[in-house]
Amino acid sequence: MVEIHGAKQGDTVLDVACGPGFWTELLVEQVGPHGHVSGVDIDSELIRYAQESHADLIAQKRVNFRVADMRSLPFEDNSFDTVICGNAYNYLSKEELPKAIQEHMRVVRPGGRLSIRTFDNTMSLYHPVTSTVLLSVMHGMAKNLQQQRNFDNYLGRKMHGLLTQLSLGPVTTHTFVTQKTQPLCKWSLEYVQMKALWCAEKADGYCPAEDLKIWCELFDPKSPQYILARPDFYFNTTEMISLVAKPEVS
Template sequence: MAQSKGYVDPEVLRVMANQLHPIKQRSYGLMHIQPGHKVLDLGCGPGTDTIPLAPLVGVNGQVIGADHDEAMIAEAEHHAEQAGVNTWVRHQRVDAMSLPFETDYFDACRSERLFEHLSNPAQALSEMTRVTKSGGWLVVMDTDWGSLSIDSDETDIERRLARYVAEGYLQNGYSGRKLYRLFKQQNLADISFEVFPAATPNYILARLGMQAERVEQEALRSGVINKEELYRWQMALKQADSEGVYFGSVNLLMVAGRKN
């Protein structure tokens, strides 16, 4: 099956889950989960959040992980079984634009780094709101790829690649900055927002997280850069890494709101 635009493989998601652990924990807290609650993780991937959510709801609760990728769902189910939580944690394939759940079903819903892959995130949030009970909480975290910054003297190439990530590589690369507006448009109450800078001097980790090899090759095919510029760019980054001065950053935004 052809990979979707901006596809992220499970191994990258697992690596990033470790790096984002404190932020993930914050998102769980904003969901106000109690034992016995039913919660939804939309865009669950290989179960990197559904399994940590399991002890929060307990055996009398329910965690549903939902994703469009059948391979991700299969892997998530496998991990839930390995973790011994599969009796109250399940995963299923869904269309985020039309969730197959009853209205007012979940006590809380979350989504993380999904909206950047959606052409209509407003509809996805509308569906999340619909399936959340009155008084329940919604938490969404997404990246503002417009804030991507990599230290380099090749500023022109860096800016072109950064813009390509936000506007060409992803469906909705500016999604993080749009979340507050989307929550307001859903008439959610007690809306809060937080910004988390993700910065690293680790060249290998940074390239893995932003899927740099794939981004660069697609930018090359799209005519955003040429072969000579790509070579210069890659050599500059490798030189920075060898000198121990590589640095890159991007901002993640988390918005929470309560359904009236």
């Protein structure tokens, strides 16, 4: 995914909604000793954590972090070779989304690119779960989420078309499937369980109670129906990266 972002040696990169800096070290490797990575996030605690955990890179002036709202960036026009935003657009309203995209393109240099990573959770698969239960829970979740204004669980499939309609530059999209199979490390186990319980929370009241009961038992370590320890367990989820190339100044 980092390679798809297109950052090159010597580039300046802005990581929008960087959180605690999960991608920072990978981006630093991409831009090399003469490049620079900036991270912004609206959460001051996450920025503090990013600053503490990347203190050496900050001292080398290869990285900096600051608190900022992704909808209004504190940078001049044409400041960065690459601007990336990972899984944050899903949390914007339909009205905010095109404005945020244009704001992020504003700080991209001509010839640079905006790289947007989004998720699309309709595509998540869990096995062994019967198709009827899986589809019932996913349908219930979708019925609930269609009422949400500031969260789009299914944005991944829409980004390419939206960016094309905005006519900001040539658009390319890449799709990534992340899968989890046995043996599951502690982090993977917690990740899959968290996602499954989140689906249950959203589907509650919007799908048959019996289907929801079966679903919850499948992810409960105390249940004999628990599937995360089974050797045939399989999970996948889908993310998309869409890139917009900012035209060179003629």
